[in-house]
Amino acid sequence: MITKTIKCFDIAQICDSGQCFRMLKKDAQTYSVIAGDRHLEVAQKGDQCIFYCEEDEFESFWKGYFDLDTDYIKYRESIDQQDKYLKEASEFGSGIRILNQDLWEMIVSFLISQQNNIIRIRRCIDNICEKYGEERKDANGHIYYTFPTPKSMACLPEDALKECNLGYRSKYVVRTAKSVADGEIDLDEIRHMSYGQAKEELMKLYGVGEKVADCICLFSLHHFEAFPVDTHIRQALDGYYPEGFPMDRYKGCEGVMQQYIFYYELMGKKIG
Incomplete structure (x- = not known):
């Protein structure tokens, strides 16, 4: 069992973000994760996270899987202050991380x-x-x-x-x-x-x-340049970025911005 204090990490948001399909809610604070041939339970309250595994497994696999060495605060700080929609989307999904999956x-x-x-x-x-x-x-x-x-x-x-x-x-x-x-x-x-x-x-x-x-x-490949466009993203682009999403501004973290937008649209928290 490993206890960590982690900023910009929310296992519930990650579970519902549409990037992982073998992660399930067990109770109010605990989630079950299967990755390849591994199984993990994660409990979270605020920034306090408990990973039910040995230290060596956490260090060798799960830390990388959850992308815990990446500073997501810098991605949120890079958002244009005039872009009210993207700022609210990033605040709403502030605990999302891009997983390193098989x-x-x-x-x-x-x-x-x-x-x-x-x-x-x-x-x-x-x-x-x-x-x-x-x-x-x-x-x-x-x-x-x-x-x-x-x-x-x-x-x-x-x-x-x-x-x-x-x-x-x-x-x-x-x-x-x-x-x-x-x-x-x-x-x-x-x-x-x-x-x-x-x-x-x-x-x-x-x-x-x-x-x-x-x-x-x-x-899976952690190419943050990727910006998948599905119906949720298309709806946001049409509504808030009719001239196209400003990819150049977010070069190297386009995919992170995509996840903030996707989760915001998916959960129905659009700006009126």
């Missing part, structure tokens, strides 16, 4: 996310993990499932994942799993590419368009 998991997650809502995405991912992942037990004996590997899904018929409620997205995931398992797409190479190169390579995958590629780049 590339393969994010590819599948955002293939599933198309024309879908967060609750359904979580259910779909739970289904495929229970069916094709490996069963594990946490320190308290509770069962959880690892995220399935490309190899575990590459041999499936294209419609097999319809049983997991993926619908037409089943063929996207199965074909992509085959591309990765067969070596047509090298995930290790993508991890070392620039934002532009990674986005281009990801868009070679079946079912991956520009928005999905940007989500993958932002939430």
Whole structure:
């Protein structure tokens, strides 16, 4: 068990920010997180956070996963004082951080996310993990499932994942799993590419368009230049930035600003 005082960190906001689908609220202060083959519980009250893991696991994995070495205060301080909308969005979502998640998991997650809502995405991912992942037990004996590997899904018929409620997205995931398992797409190479190169390579995958590629780049590769545009972001851009979002001003943290806007729009806290 590790106790930390952390500014600009809110596990509840991160859970609802649309970037992670294996994070769930257990009670008023405690959240459960599964990342790859790891499981963690996090309790928070104010700036006080308790991570239920050993010190070495926290230092070697979870600190990086939650991006705790990055100063998010400087991102908020960089916001144009005249931009009332973005200032309020950043204040509303001040505890959001961009997670460092597994590339393969994010590819599948955002293939599933198309024309879908967060609750359904979580259910779909739970289904495929229970069916094709490996069963594990946490320190308290509770069962959880690892995220399935490309190899575990590459041999499936294209419609097999319809049983997991993926619908037409089943063929996207199965074909992509085959591309990765067969070596047509090298995930290790993508991890070392620039934002532009990674986005281009990801868009070679079946079912991956520009928005999905940007989500993958932002939430797994930590390319903060990525600025995914979905219906929530488009609504904000049309309403508050008719001449376009000022990307140049926020160079290097565009994706952080995107998350503030997305969360603000998602939670319905728009300025009247």
